[in-house]
Amino acid sequence: MLPFQAGILQALPQHASFLSFSVKPIADKDSVIKALQALSTLVDGERVVLGLGASLLQLLGQQIAGLHDFSGIPGSLVPLPVTPAALWCWCRESERGELVHQGRRIRQALAGVFQVQQAVDAFKYASGRDLSGYEDGTENPEAEAALTAAFVQGQGAGLDGGSYVAIQHWLHDFESLEAMSGAQQDDLIGRHKSDNEEFDEAPVSAHVKRTAQESFTPEAFVLRRSMPWSEQSKAGFHFVAFATSFYAFEAQLRRMCGAEDGIVDGLFSFTKPVSGAYFWCPAMREGRPDLAVIGL
Numbered sequence: 001m002l003p004f005q006a007g008i009l010q011a012l013p014q015h016a017s018f019l020s021f022s023v024k025p026i027a028d029k030d031s032v033i034k035a036l037q038a039l040s041t042l043v044d045g046e047r048v049v050l051g052l053g054a055s056l057l058q059l060l061g062q063q064i065a066g067l068h069d070f071s072g073i074p075g076s077l078v079p080l081p082v083t084p085a086a087l088w089c090w091c092r093e094s095e096r097g098e099l100v101h102q103g104r105r106i107r108q109a110l111a112g113v114f115q116v117q118q119a120v121d122a123f124k125y126a127s128g129r130d131l132s133g134y135e136d137g138t139e140n141p142e143a144e145a146a147l148t149a150a151f152v153q154g155q156g157a158g159l160d161g162g163s164y165v166a167i168q169h170w171l172h173d174f175e176s177l178e179a180m181s182g183a184q185q186d187d188l189i190g191r192h193k194s195d196n197e198e199f200d201e202a203p204v205s206a207h208v209k210r211t212a213q214e215s216f217t218p219e220a221f222v223l224r225r226s227m228p229w230s231e232q233s234k235a236g237f238h239f240v241a242f243a244t245s246f247y248a249f250e251a252q253l254r255r256m257c258g259a260e261d262g263i264v265d266g267l268f269s270f271t272k273p274v275s276g277a278y279f280w281c282p283a284m285r286e287g288r289p290d291l292a293v294i295g296l
């Protein structure tokens, strides 16, 4: 059994918060280590999934092969904001109230050393739809294929069961979407909102044409765990994709942003990314994240 963080593979929770943190400028290495040790007692991999950023490992004088910060896509025809962070927690609950307590405990453990960079209030919409109404996750790999797509295997203890997660916070413009007919909206995605059926005559700009995982060489599979979010009058989609490296995400994003063939994904006509960051999600050992591989 691969020792991965179980929440990555599980179905989406009803409620979630995505918290990312930066290191306070005054914090030294010892205090960072202490805070991480305190945090790791709260991380069960299921109700709290943990990710570490490249800058944090650098501060600790450590390295994980393949982990680097997101740095955009050269030649992109649309803005792809780059917002690296040191630490990332995905809190997953069936009760919204529990999120408050989880968040409080995490902030306490990190107090004085890390500061909140982004706090996203996310939720499951219907059976797993984006707020545009489209069902998300249909083409996610399942069972054995999901394990293969999401978790490192065959690299040795401490690395096996780990995962690399790409995050993009997308802000929707519902007025633009609603100004389009149903058929125009379906063309943006390449699936019918009504029955989630994929259709052959979708334009090349359709999102599912841009990202078709088998169409890349090598194939580019990811395990997506994105969730809708809202904050007062703003709302959108918090894109979250786990994989064994950042290759698949970058290959898909390169096609989406027009860098490959000058065609921009239809999604950009009603939504845009406002953040972008990469993290490494450690494996588990004895119910806690296995941080031995980074010297903790």
Ligand code: HEM
Pocket: 130, 132, 134, 135, 136, 137, 138, 139, 140, 168, 170, 189, 191, 207, 208, 211, 212, 213, 214, 222, 237, 239, 249, 250, 252, 253, 256, 267, 271
């Ligand atoms: C606002 C942002 C986004 C929305 C609303 C969205 C929505 C969707 C929807 C509705 C589908 C079709 C159903 C499914 O197979 O899941 C889909 C498929 C997919 N999306 Fe996205 N998506 C977004 C961003 C992204 C980004 C940034 C990437 C990667 C860079 C991505 C990668 C994929 C992949 C790989 C598929 C499956 C394609 C296939 O193999 O058929 N999506 N997305």
